[in-house]
Amino acid sequence: MNALRRVEVEGVASYTISIGPQLLADGPRIAQYVRGRHALLVSDENVAPLYADRVEGALREARPGLALTRFVIPAGEQEKTLVRFTQCLDALSALGATRDATVLALGGGVVGDLAGFVAACWMRGIDCVQLPTTLLAMVDSSVGGKTAVDLPAGKNLVGAFHPPRAVIADTAALRSLPDRELRAGLAEVVKYGAIFDATFLDWLEAHADALLARDDATLAEAIARSCTYKAEVVARDPYEHGDRAMLNFGHTFGHAIETEQGYAGTHGGGLNHGEAVAVGMVLATRLSAALGRAPVADAQRLTALLQRFGLPTTIPAGLDAQALLARMRLDKKADAAGLRFVLWDKAGAARVVSGVADDAVIAALAAG
């Protein structure tokens, strides 16, 4: 079934997530969210050759006279930087973008986070339409308004909450996605089952083969269900003062791994975000079990599902436990009292826990 699906994100700045095939060629659908006379399409060097002409052509046809330019970065996590942020602002200046301008983020989470942050800052905030092209971006990064760039010291350390004007996920774009990136997206999909709904884990186990085979209807269902989980918690807690922090399950460990690897990611021989989160979820379940939470059987089930999706579940060789712990001190959940972790009570239930002893964290890391 290839019908259009819509998920609404409620709240002060409510918006619609549209999910379906060929939406990047749907000029009127995209144009309805472009208010002014200026638009900047931000993309990367893998995605732009595949889809930028299609989006721009459709948009120009739907909106003759629109001043539309393109800013393209090299692909990869190492490009989610303040340098690219500044260059992107320069592109808006060159365009003469006014306050009703729109940034179009065409790509994965790297492009989405960077472009969203640019939109948050230009003239103190302009519209951003997210056009996610990776599974990870469709199920997670395009939704919720977290925008950021990385610093050498830590992931997403500079950013803003800036909800998108709309999210338009063209599921046909997933056909060109490398297998490794599909699997990375599945890590964040598994996360929703782990923290919110054990029956979603049942569904993922039952549909693992169809997801890996990129069955259109199954992928669309996984995207819509993931967006629904995220939309609910983001509507309740847009600025992460409370249970939105559950979405950080596996991320304290995962971000430390990404940072310690210098954001090498897919393009530099390291773990990408989804892979690092997969390892991080396994470490978080181990830490949870050591602290008397999370039945061992549930932890084994989660690990098995991640492995079935071809995701790593152990820390890459050569990373030092003390160095990773030091990285975690700049995690955004940490406060004056120290580190806070999203720990697991059981499949489908998690909570934020303060005061976790360093020794317990080191022990979880040392077990691999």
Ligand SMILES: NC(=O)c1ccc[n+]([C@@H]2O[C@H](COP(=O)([O-])OP(=O)(O)OC[C@H]3O[C@@H](n4cnc5c(N)ncnc54)[C@H](O)[C@@H]3O)[C@@H](O)[C@H]2O)c1
């Ligand atoms: N803001 C949030 O809430 C949030 C949530 C999760 C992740 N993130 C961030 O998202 C980033 C990871 O995003 P990602 O996994 O999408 O990685 P990514 O943006 O690096 O994309 C992965 C790779 O796939 C390529 N690609 C993208 N779409 C393609 C397509 N359709 N066909 C062929 N190639 C394609 C890209 O060029 C890149 O090489 C990280 O920086 C992470 O911190 C943010």
Ligand SMILES: O=C(O)C(=O)C[C@@H](O)[C@H](O)[C@H](O)COP(=O)(O)O
């Ligand atoms: O939307 C959220 O909230 C998330 O935590 C989603 C995460 O998957 C994502 O990686 C996010 O960027 C992490 O946020 P951070 O605040 O830890 O940088």
Ligand SMILES: [Zn+2]
């Ligand atoms: Zn994430």
